[in-house]
Amino acid sequence: MSNEVALEIKNLTKVIGRKTIVDDLSFAVRKGEVFGLLGPNGAGKTTTIRMIVGLIGITKGSVLVHGVDVTKDFEAAMSHVGAIVENPEMYKYLSGYRNLLHFARMTPGVNRTRIDEVVQLVGLKSRIHDRVRKYSLGMRQRLGLALALLRNPSILILDEPTNGLDPAGIREFRDHLRSLASERGMSVIVSSHLLAEMELMCDRVAIIQDGKLVDIRSINEMKGDAPTAAQTTRFKVDNHELAMSIFAKADLACQPASESGELDVVLDPLAVADLVAALVHAGVKVSGVRTVTRTLEESFLEMTGEVRHA
Amino acid sequence: MLKLIQNESIKIALRLRTWIMAALIVVIVLVAAIVINAHLKPNANWKQTLLNQNAQAEATLSNPRVYMPPIDRLRLKAQVAINTYDIAHNLPPGHQDAWVFTTGALSVGQIGIVFVTVVAGDIVAGEFASGTIKALLTQPVNRTRIILSKYVSVMLVTLMMFALVLVSSIVIGGIFFGFNGIGEPLVFVNAKQVVTQMTTGSFITLGYAFALISGVMIVTIAFMISAVFRSSALAIALSIITLFVGVSLVQLLSSFTWDKYILFANTDLMQYITGGPPVTGMTMGFSIVVLAVYFIVLNAVSWRVFVQRDVSS
Ligand SMILES: Nc1ncnc2c1ncn2[C@@H]1O[C@H](COP(=O)(O)OP(=O)(O)OP(=O)(O)O)[C@@H](O)[C@H]1O
Ligand SMILES: [Mg+2]
Numbered sequence: 243m244s245n246e247v248a249l250e251i252k253n254l255t256k257v258i259g260r261k262t263i264v265d266d267l268s269f270a271v272r273k274g275e276v277f278g279l280l281g282p283n284g285a286g287k288t289t290t291i292r293m294i295v296g297l298i299g300i301t302k303g304s305v306l307v308h309g310v311d312v313t314k315d316f317e318a319a320m321s322h323v324g325a326i327v328e329n330p331e332m333y334k335y336l337s338g339y340r341n342l343l344h345f346a347r348m349t350p351g352v353n354r355t356r357i358d359e360v361v362q363l364v365g366l367k368s369r370i371h372d373r374v375r376k377y378s379l380g381m382r383q384r385l386g387l388a389l390a391l392l393r394n395p396s397i398l399i400l401d402e403p404t405n406g407l408d409p410a411g412i413r414e415f416r417d418h419l420r421s422l423a424s425e426r427g428m429s430v431i432v433s434s435h436l437l438a439e440m441e442l443m444c445d446r447v448a449i450i451q452d453g454k455l456v457d458i459r460s461i462n463e464m465k466g467d468a469p470t471a472a473q474t475t476r477f478k479v480d481n482h483e484l485a486m487s488i489f490a491k492a493d494l495a496c497q498p499a500s501e502s503g504e505l506d507v508v509l510d511p512l513a514v515a516d517l518v519a520a521l522v523h524a525g526v527k528v529s530g531v532r533t534v535t536r537t538l539e540e541s542f543l544e545m546t547g548e549v550r551h552a
Numbered sequence: 553m554l555k556l557i558q559n560e561s562i563k564i565a566l567r568l569r570t571w572i573m574a575a576l577i578v579v580i581v582l583v584a585a586i587v588i589n590a591h592l593k594p595n596a597n598w599k600q601t602l603l604n605q606n607a608q609a610e611a612t613l614s615n616p617r618v619y620m621p622p623i624d625r626l627r628l629k630a631q632v633a634i635n636t637y638d639i640a641h642n643l644p645p646g647h648q649d650a651w652v653f654t655t656g657a658l659s660v661g662q663i664g665i666v667f668v669t670v671v672a673g674d675i676v677a678g679e680f681a682s683g684t685i686k687a688l689l690t691q692p693v694n695r696t697r698i699i700l701s702k703y704v705s706v707m708l709v710t711l712m713m714f715a716l717v718l719v720s721s722i723v724i725g726g727i728f729f730g731f732n733g734i735g736e737p738l739v740f741v742n743a744k745q746v747v748t749q750m751t752t753g754s755f756i757t758l759g760y761a762f763a764l765i766s767g768v769m770i771v772t773i774a775f776m777i778s779a780v781f782r783s784s785a786l787a788i789a790l791s792i793i794t795l796f797v798g799v800s801l802v803q804l805l806s807s808f809t810w811d812k813y814i815l816f817a818n819t820d821l822m823q824y825i826t827g828g829p830p831v832t833g834m835t836m837g838f839s840i841v842v843l844a845v846y847f848i849v850l851n852a853v854s855w856r857v858f859v860q861r862d863v864s865s
Binding site for chain 1: 555556558559562563566567568682683684686687689690691692693694860862863864
């Protein structure tokens with residue numbers, strides 16, 4: 243992955259009526275990077291993507307594709323971009339092949355050889371001459387991906403791309419994306435609310451909530467490989483009430499870990515020793531202390547505030 | 553641009569309904585020929601019948617005690633003139649040949665326009681309804697070129713529809729009634745209720761040219777409605793309703809002078825050749841200007857709505 247920026251979003255804002263749906267969003271996607279847009283339903287992921295590909299107007303801010311402003315030179319910008327926005331809808335009365343042929347005519351230099359190539363790549367060869375009407379959802383997703391890849395874009399934008407794929411399909415799809423990014427230097431932007439999927443696919447994710455950027459993290463960072471300031475530490479104690487009052491005195495949030503009856507406390511790792519001393523001093527028997535590696539899901543839920551520590 | 557037009561034309565051509573409508577047009581022309589043919593009864597005494605008719609008419613016209621509105625008086629005079637002409641040139645009334653039949657088939661063109669309205673009403677709204685608009689607008693082609701290619705394709709369909717009516721009525725008319733008579737004069741009552749004549753060839757040319765202009769205007773309205781609404785069923789229904797309501801509205805409001813500014817009072821330029829305009833004082837020049845203004849405004853609206861609109865869900 244290089245440091246060259248492929249797509250840059252600056253202060254992107256969308257207001258519809260009185261509602262600010264996307265609020266001052268900024269991020270940059272590097273060449274060869276798989277970049278995730280992560281957020282709960284209604285966070286504004288699709289709206290952001292629609293602005294990037296010019297389907298809806300931009301209230302404020304800008305989208306730069308290799309330095310080209312999408313609103314200023316749409317055709318130049320879009321010649322680098324392949325996209326699927328929400329479900330990939332195609333002409334149902336045409337065959338998959340004719341659909342691809344149709345869109346191939348809209349980009350100079352895309353010929354039948356290229357069509358055969360992408361059809362092969364997405365594994366739709368045996369059914370490509372059937373009418374799209376007869377396709378399953380997964381097959382339509384594959385056709386959508388073929389369409390997005392047709393003009394060999396340097397930036398691929400996919401909104402909830404694994405929707406409708408079976409587990410084998412998802413795995414295959416993930417491998418495609420990883421190899422497109424690492425071997426061809428393609429920048430891929432995927433949106434999803436499926437955290438596990440993001441974890442496996444992305445290099446970095448932007449966490450979005452209520453249209454605002456909460457944070458941008460590399461996946462490794464989120465999984466807790468890199469130590470962060472606060473970590474969850476799990477205490478095994480005999481007297482819960484007493485222990486909790488001591489945590490409260492130290493101004494620490496604490497909640498019982500559901501299955502084991504242990505107590506989870508979020509605190510700076512350096513403060514663990516002092517806290518154990520305080521517990522022992524108060525007569526609480528501490529039979530176990532360990533740090534809990536947070537899953538991506540926990541980080542995400544914490545950041546988007548769907549679960550609050552008591 | 554040519555490839556975009558090719559795309560749009562292919563999408564129209566690969567739909568079954570397009571061919572059903574084309575086949576219907578040919579069938580209607582065929583049925584018309586069969587019906588007309590069945591009613592062509594050679595009447596040996598037709599000259600005498602016409603002479604009697606004329607004598608009766610002259611009597612009525614010259615009788616000062618018969619009250620008759622001036623317009624009817626003119627029409628009756630015209631009928632007498634046409635009868636006299638037919639007798640002199642040995643043309644039995646209801647005389648048919650491929651060319652006379654082709655002028656009559658112009659009304660099949662009106663049905664054809666309704667069909668083209670369906671295509672036009674669907675061409676933009678249909679992309680929204682099916683969701684394909686997202687793929688269409690995320691290609692490296694700006695929206696102005698997309699809407700233009702769609703408009704051009706709809707115009708090509710209009711042109712082809714009239715070509716189909718023309719060719720099928722010449723062929724079918726020829727088979728049923730023979731081909732002689734293209735240079736023969738066609739006698740008709742002009743806009744001032746005076747009997748006029750024109751060669752059948754010129755009449756056909758003029759008739760189809762004017763029908764095409766009227767077709768273009770109606771299809772342009774349907775196209776604008778299509779660009780504004782995202783449901784193709786609604787766009788198609790609204791376009792057809794506009795067509796029918798528009799035409800009857802003009803007749804209903806013909807006592808008001810501003811009626812002449814309604815588009816549908818001007819779409820049929822043939823009214824200046826035969827029949828006369830709905831509001832007295834209208835001229836062909838006036839109608840052409842009105843049509844041009846509507847044409848520009850309707851297309852400007854379609855373009856602006858399409859280029860500016862947010863494509864969400
Ligand atoms: N055209 C519109 N008019 C008004 N509100 C809209 C419009 N489009 C989207 N919204 C609102 O904007 C918010 C963000 O929608 P968006 O589709 O971008 O979310 P998302 O992150 O893609 O969600 P999901 O995970 O469900 O796909 C939602 O609250 C939605 O109701
Ligand atoms: Mg979405």
